[in-house]
Amino acid sequence: MFNGLIDIIKTMRITDVIDILIIAYVMYRLIMVIHKTRAEQLLKGLAVLIVITKLSEWLQLRTVNYILRNAMTVGVIALLIVFQPELRRGLESLGRSGFLGKNFFFFNEEEKDMSEVLGEICDAVQFLSRSKIGALIVLERETGLNELIETGIAMDSKISSELLINTFIPNTPLHDGAVIIRGDRIMAAGCFLPLTDNQNLSSELGTRHRAGIGVTEISDAVAIIVSEETGTISLAQNGRLSRHLDAKTLKEVLSSIFEVKENKKPVWKKWGNKHAD
Structure with a gap:
């Protein structure tokens, strides 16, 4: 396993490192946006639901698994509605970050x-x-x-x-x-x-x-x-x-x-x- 990790590191390009850093930064910003908000508790509930879904699949509880999988499909749309304030706050935070330059929109x-x-x-x-x-x-x-x-x-x-x-x-x-x-x-x-x-x-x-x-x-x-x-x-x-x-x-x-x-x-x-x- 250790040798395999070394091989992966050797084959990495600078663009791969940049890719990882971008994803890490985005994940960090998402965590900061939802920290100590209702979204944090909802995500914890979602994680529990995913674990139960996988557990029902492993135990071959077909009916339970069917209901949970369909609930997860509908849940994606529900999450967008429930998380609307947090998503808005996150996008506004991105807009204030100066990514396009501090005076880009101000004339x-x-x-x-x-x-x-x-x-x-x-x-x-x-x-x-x-x-x-x-x-x-x-x-x-x-x-x-x-x-x-x-x-x-x-x-x-x-x-x-x-x-x-x-x-x-x-x-x-x-x-x-x-x-x-x-x-x-x-x-x-x-x-x-x-x-x-x-x-x-x-x-x-x-x-x-x-x-x-x-x-x-x-x-x-x-x-x-x-x-x-x-x-x-x-x-x-x-x-x-x-x-x-x-x-x-x-x-x-x-x-x-x-x-x-x-x-x-x-x-x-x-x-x-x-x-x-």
Whole structure:
């Protein structure tokens, strides 16, 4: 067996090595996409079903084997339907990986001081938290959120802490729903977001938190949530929620996510024409 392995290695070409590396990378990405999701449990169930099918074939349980084999055939289509969110997330992750070049799809770029933008957001969040005013702010990144923006009221306004605060004042037309921010502009308010399907969340988390987590499960966006009951500041990213943040910690976390450093002005990626303030 050892000699046979050596013979195989000797006959391998560079293209074979590249082929193996590509498959290994794809498998790794698939595992990372489904890790700690419902798809992980479903795949475990599928593995058990395959083992039982083979076992029934070995034991010559013809009726059981017939049912299981036909169930497996139909199951392929069922898996595509059940895994639709995970497949979408995986394809979006591939699109964000920079395979085609970081600026391949972006034709309009302009430099913005992200530190100033984050400062305005954090100032607003601090006031909202202190006043116990509920808020949900979504910061768009590489994945476009046009579908969600269209569910709200278009604003297309330059960010300011005062505007954000006024948007979430109770009993005003736009206070319910989410604000979506793209670059240095508030694109829309009162937006509807998809709720998370995660059943393991604390029962004390309401719709606002579940919506904030939900939008980060289908995109690479970041969601900031302010609790109306306690004023607690939370941040959702990649389907995970960090709670009990203060304004300073929030800005540090956001600066890390958006790679903001002192005296550095990152390039914002724009869809459409440049805006005049």
